[in-house]
Amino acid sequence: MFGFDFFRRKKSAAVAKDRLTIAIMSDRDRTNAYPFMDAMKAEIIEVVKKYVGVKGVEITKEVDGELEALSIDVELDGNTKVP
C-alpha cells in the first residue's frame, strides 16, 4: 500500500546506528560505574548531615557527547527543617 510504503522510508542502517549508539552508551555506563561510588555516597551523607537531616543520596553519571557529569541528588529527611 502507498501509505505503508511511505512510512517505511527510514533505512535499516540508520535504525541500526541509532539503536547501537544507545545500547553501547548504556553498556559503557554500566561498565564504567566508579568503584568508589559507595564510599563517596557515605562521605557526602556525613557532610550534609552536619547541617540538615538526610534520608539518602543518589549519584548518577550522565554522559552527553564529550561531556561527563555526576549528578548528586540528596533526599532530605522531612523531620528536620532547612533553615
Added chain:
Amino acid sequence: MGIVIAVISGKGGVGKTTATANLGLGIGLNEKKCVVVDFDIGQRNLDMILGLENRVVYDMVQVMDEEATVQQALIKSKVSENLFFLAASQSKDKSVLKSEKVQKLINSLKKDFDFVILDAPAGIESGYEHTIEFADAAIVVVNPEVSSIRDADRAIGILDSKSDKVKNGEEVAKYLIINRIVADMVESGEMLKSDDILEILNIKLLGKVPEDKGVIDASNQGKPVILDKKSIAGQAYIRIAGRLCGQQVDMKDVEISDSGLFKRIVGMFR
C-alpha cells in the same frame, strides 16, 4: 624488538582468524618476519586456515610449560619464508594460561620477529584477557552488523582497562578492520557505513574488506585468500598488510559497487 598485535573481536565468526592468517602472510610477503600465534586454546583453527594442520607437533602451551622449545614448536609457512605459526593447544582448556608464562613466551617471540600477531579467542573471558595482556596494539575485526559492533565495544573496553600497557599509564593503539562489507547494501542504506561504525566505536580505520565467496574457497583449501590475486577480499588484505608495514596505501572504497561507481562517473560528465 618486534611489535605485539592482538587480533580481537568480541563476537565469534566475524573473520578474526581469517584476518590473522592473511595479515600474517601479507606481512611475510612484504619481507618482514612475522609469527602468528593461535590463542584460542581448545578450539584451534588458525592451522586449518593456513593449511598447516598436518605439521603441528608441539603447541604453545607445551612451549609455555617448557615441554618443548619455541624453535621446536614454530612451523614455517609453505608460502612465505618470513611467516611462522605457533599452534594453540587442542586438548587443554584456557585455564592453563598464566600471565607470567604468557609474558615469557611473548618476550621471546618479540626478540626474533618484527611482528607477533596473536589470534584472540571469541568472547571476553580469561583466554581473551591473556591475549591482550601484553599487546602493544590491537586490531579489532567487526562485521557491519549490530551484534558484532556491540560485542567489539565490550572487548575494546576490557582492552582499555586490563592490558599491561594501560596499567602502566600508556595507551594501546587500536585499529579497526570492517569485514564482509556488501557495497550494494551500504548504498541502499541497508548496511551500516564504515564512517558510522568508526564514530560509534571511536576508533581509527585500518581497512575495509568486502564480502567475498573466495574466502570460504580459500579456507577449504588451506590457502589464505591473500594469495588469490583476483579475490577482492585478498586485495583488501594486501592493502592492509602494506599499511601495517608502513606503506602509504589509499583507502579503496569497497562501499561503492561497480554500478554505483558507474553512476558516479556518468554523473561527473553531466
